[in-house]
Amino acid sequence: MRLFEGMKNENGVLSIGGVKLTDLYNKYKQALYVYDEQLLEDTCKLFTENFKSSNFETEILYASKAFSCLEIYRLISKFNLGTDAVSQGEMFTAKQAGFDMKKVYFHGNNKTYEELAAALDYGVSNIIIDNDYEYHFINDLAKEREVQVNILLRINTGIDAHTHEYIKTSKDDSKFGYSVYDEKIYDLIYDMSNQSNLNFLGFHSHIGSQIFEEESFFEATKTVFNFSKKVQEKVKIDIKVLNLGGGFGVYYTKNDKPMELVSFLNRYIKVIEDERNTSGLNIEKIIIEPGRSLICNAGSTLYEIGGTKKTYAGREYIFVDGGMGDNPRYALYKAEYECCIVNKINKENIREYTIAGKYCESGDIIIKNVNLPQAERGDLLLVTSTGAYNHSMASNYNKMRKLGVVFLKDGKDRLVVKADTLEDLIKNDI
Numbered sequence: 001m002r003l004f005e006g007m008k009n010e011n012g013v014l015s016i017g018g019v020k021l022t023d024l025y026n027k028y029k030q031a032l033y034v035y036d037e038q039l040l041e042d043t044c045k046l047f048t049e050n051f052k053s054s055n056f057e058t059e060i061l062y063a064s065k066a067f068s069c070l071e072i073y074r075l076i077s078k079f080n081l082g083t084d085a086v087s088q089g090e091m092f093t094a095k096q097a098g099f100d101m102k103k104v105y106f107h108g109n110n111k112t113y114e115e116l117a118a119a120l121d122y123g124v125s126n127i128i129i130d131n132d133y134e135y136h137f138i139n140d141l142a143k144e145r146e147v148q149v150n151i152l153l154r155i156n157t158g159i160d161a162h163t164h165e166y167i168k169t170s171k172d173d174s175k176f177g178y179s180v181y182d183e184k185i186y187d188l189i190y191d192m193s194n195q196s197n198l199n200f201l202g203f204h205s206h207i208g209s210q211i212f213e214e215e216s217f218f219e220a221t222k223t224v225f226n227f228s229k230k231v232q233e234k235v236k237i238d239i240k241v242l243n244l245g246g247g248f249g250v251y252y253t254k255n256d257k258p259m260e261l262v263s264f265l266n267r268y269i270k271v272i273e274d275e276r277n278t279s280g281l282n283i284e285k286i287i288i289e290p291g292r293s294l295i296c297n298a299g300s301t302l303y304e305i306g307g308t309k310k311t312y313a314g315r316e317y318i319f320v321d322g323g324m325g326d327n328p329r330y331a332l333y334k335a336e337y338e339c340c341i342v343n344k345i346n347k348e349n350i351r352e353y354t355i356a357g358k359y360c361e362s363g364d365i366i367i368k369n370v371n372l373p374q375a376e377r378g379d380l381l382l383v384t385s386t387g388a389y390n391h392s393m394a395s396n397y398n399k400m401r402k403l404g405v406v407f408l409k410d411g412k413d414r415l416v417v418k419a420d421t422l423e424d425l426i427k428n429d430i
Helices: 021-028 037-050 070-078 088-096 113-122 132-145 184-193 214-235 261-279 292-298 329-333
Strands: 007-010 013-016 032-036 057-063 082-085 104-106 126-129 149-156 198-204 241-243 285-288 299-310 316-320 339-341 351-356 365-372 380-384 404-409 412-417
Touching (some): 021 032, 021 299, 021 404, 032 037, 032 292, 037 057, 037 070, 037 261, 037 292, 037 404, 070 088, 070 412, 088 104, 088 113, 104 113, 113 132, 126 132, 132 149, 132 184, 149 184, 184 198, 184 214, 198 214, 214 241, 214 261, 329 365
Parallel strands (some): 032 404, 057 285, 082 104, 104 126, 126 149, 149 198, 241 285
Antiparallel strands (some): 007 013, 032 299, 299 316, 299 380, 339 380, 351 365
């Protein structure tokens, strides 16, 4: 198992952020999401320090859908990051955290009138338009309230990046955005750019998630610039802002070959600068939206092993005090992870196990076929790279309680999201 920054072997016991995970479990006595706070902060700095240019302004938006809670918004605001939100709930959480709502960009393919009204109530001034009907919603609201709203149009470049079918967002039949090959798009842009209460700035594009080929991003950049130049010439408007999205792949297992972020971001900026010069467009701001790549490797899930079981067919299971409710990604698309037995980090990996949860589903698997030391009841298992799309996709299936979230730094633990209580499971019942 790969040890990330902040993970250390302390006399045969794994620690994160200076906290021994055996001590942490003994304190909370339940499965937990654990985050290396220093690694989170370092990654925020990595993006802000390496995605910048002397030719235009840059902005980093954290993609909230990866994991949102009050403390995450407080943390990213310390590094002057903005955020993208895809629901009223994410916007509300950011506002309750004291986040600067002018740095929130509201996304989504089916924004309701009520959600758009709430966005304006919260002070959100940047809306990503996905379709014509929500454009009319926001236009009516802006006129009614006599306010100015910045808008970007989400476009679909048709770039087919090499990633899982469920997380591709830029195919020609994607539910997101307007195709750059649809001639009707020019009439829509002309109409939007001539509304007195809407400030049409430019375009948003996103080609998918967990992408390892940097050429996919470079090709998408060229397509967006070419389209923007065509729009500027055809519709006679200035394009000022381009949001190029995120999707930068991360390490889960040794099968993954992610880009080295520092060198990639510097090359990415150079490609953007070259395209800007070639196109002659006076783009004032370039935005990117890291989510998984900012937070995934900083997070892990800590479980206690309840026991092992060898089936008649020969498969040997480790059962943990969690499962598909706190990590549904294997069930969704056979996502792969690495893990270790925390208190046996020095022991030799001598047995092949499948890690399974306690949910009443045969598909309740976290990892298939992993080599570990001999496992025993009471051992602790750590599954790494669970910082993105685990807590945010968690459920109370089987009336299981959602896990708490703990940040670790400088030898101290800090609870930032409480685990569900039994009372929480029925608090909305009537």
